[in-house]
Amino acid sequence: MLLIMLSVSKGQENVAIDEPGAVPVKCVACIEGKASRPSFRSTEIKTTAPLQLIVSDLSGPYEHAIGNYQYFMAVIDDYSRFVEVFLLKKKSEAADCLLHFINQMHIKFKNNGDYRVGKVRSDNGGEYTSALLENELNKLLIDHQLTVPYTPEQNGIAERFNRTEREKAKKMMFHANLPKKFWGEAVLYATYVSNRVVHSSTGAVPLERFQGCDLRSTSGLNDLRVFGCAAYVMIPSERRRKLDKNVENAIFVGVDKNTKAYRVYTTDGTMKRKIAVTFDEHYFPAKMDWKFSRDADVIYAVAPYAPETDDPFYSASGFPLPLLSFSSPAPSISGGDETEGDTTVSGGEEDSAVENIFGEPDEPDLSVVKNPVLSDLSDDDINPTSVLSVLLLQLS
Known part of the structure; x- marks a missing residue:
């Protein structure tokens, strides 16, 4: 009688037979219970040229x-x-x-x-x-x-x-x-x-x-920028008036491989390719000011550039605020009737309003001018020269 001894201990998967000349057979149960994926070793011949x-x-x-x-x-x-x-x-x-x-x-x-x-x-x-x-x-x-x-x-x-x-x-x-x-x-x-x-x-x-080129000798690294940083895209002179901003705010998202133009995402929710771009690689609009909303397949971002500052005279547009703030009530710039609320422009276009500022408008009644920032100061503490300097700086 054949005495079959199943050896199922660790490392032993064969069935041993005590009959002389018998050939050991595999233990199917051991294979089914212990089978594992062998390690993969690459035998690939290395390529010696591009596109092989x-x-x-x-x-x-x-x-x-x-x-x-x-x-x-x-x-x-x-x-x-x-x-x-x-x-x-x-x-x-x-x-x-x-x-x-x-x-x-x-x-x-x-x-x-x-x-x-x-x-x-x-x-x-x-x-x-x-x-x-x-x-x-x-x-x-x-x-x-x-x-x-x-x-x-x-x-x-x-x-x-x-x-x-x-x-x-x-x-x-x-x-x-x-x-x-x-x-x-x-x-x-x-x-x-x-x-x-x-x-x-x-x-x-x-x-x-x-x-087969050298990127350092061909300036191939000059277009690398930090992903998501602030980008200021030049607006063509044909698309802006003389007193408009020269740039529009955007976010840098890449480089177009075909045109070598920068890919930027603007506040109106469009992707553009532009060459004339200035970057601030230490400022990330999506961390600070931009707010995103998901409507269909478009993301809209709306917020001005507003750097962190402790200066009470700093506005969200990046320009200092004038020392005098025309609050309610305030005279009309065009010399019309006084209105409740914000300053209004009447009787002409934007350019005519600007001309009135530098012309000879009606003398405003400073007794109705309120400035919440300087509310604790007396009239003697206000320097008219500094007020004019700051106002001209904002309009320059």
């Missing part, structure tokens, strides 16, 4: 971003770790974006080494396995490598990038106190910066390694 291998992965869905985007797709060059990120509204747009990247790279390198995409690696998601994408890759003689299901390690470069950029974007939004709808802009700018700093795996700057 590009890897791609899709991340999402997320909350609707500005522009109604819900996904972002990364396309990474394995050799240089240069990354191109696309914002997508639907997964089905992934194939078109991937083909667009490939065609653009073939055009870019046609007269610069004539590099061409050799392999594309992605997961088995439906956005990467469409018949359209497979047919186009076959026409371009590109080998499409698909990873084994539930094995993200085979596409680890793209998987890790998506996680890292998502974390960067979150930290940037938290630091600037911006709503979640800015995640798309944050991901794009985080990628823009990542392409211009040294990568840990290559010890080189991805954009320099990809294009």
Whole structure:
């Protein structure tokens, strides 16, 4: 009789048989109870030139971003770790974006080494396995490598990038106190910066390694700014009057990769690309003044620049207040009847009112002028010269 001894202690999975010449068999119960995933070791041959291998992965869905985007797709060059990120509204747009990247790279390198995409690696998601994408890759003689299901390690470069950029974007939004709808802009700018700093795996700057250029000699780092900082956008002279502000308030959210213009978000809830922009990288409007409301797919921000100050004569517009405040009752600037409440302008346009200030208006009755800031001072304590100086400073 065969005496079967099941050895189920730690490290022993075989069934031992005391019959000479018997072949040990596996303990199925041990396998079922102890099976674990083996460690994954990459055996990939390293690439030696750009575009030999590009890897791609899709991340999402997320909350609707500005522009109604819900996904972002990364396309990474394995050799240089240069990354191109696309914002997508639907997964089905992934194939078109991937083909667009490939065609653009073939055009870019046609007269610069004539590099061409050799392999594309992605997961088995439906956005990467469409018949359209497979047919186009076959026409371009590109080998499409698909990873084994539930094995993200085979596409680890793209998987890790998506996680890292998502974390960067979150930290940037938290630091600037911006709503979640800015995640798309944050991901794009985080990628823009990542392409211009040294990568840990290559010890080189991805954009320099990809294009063979030196960013320091081409001023390629001068356009980097702190995400979410205050931006003051120059208003063209054709769109403003002589006494209007020269700039409009905005928030810096990135750099347009095609035009090299700054991407700014203005107080009227629109995204703009501008060249003439002045930045204050120590002031973040969303932390201080701007208030956001979510109406449909647009975020509106309304608040003036109001720096913190203990000066009682400092206004929200950033200019000192005059020492004399025309409160109720106060004379009309145009010399009309006195009205209750704020000063009114009647009998002409804005420009005529300004002319009246520097002309010879009716002499105001200073006995009705009240100043809450200087209410404790007597008339003898007020210096008329200083009053005029401050008023002219505000109007200059």
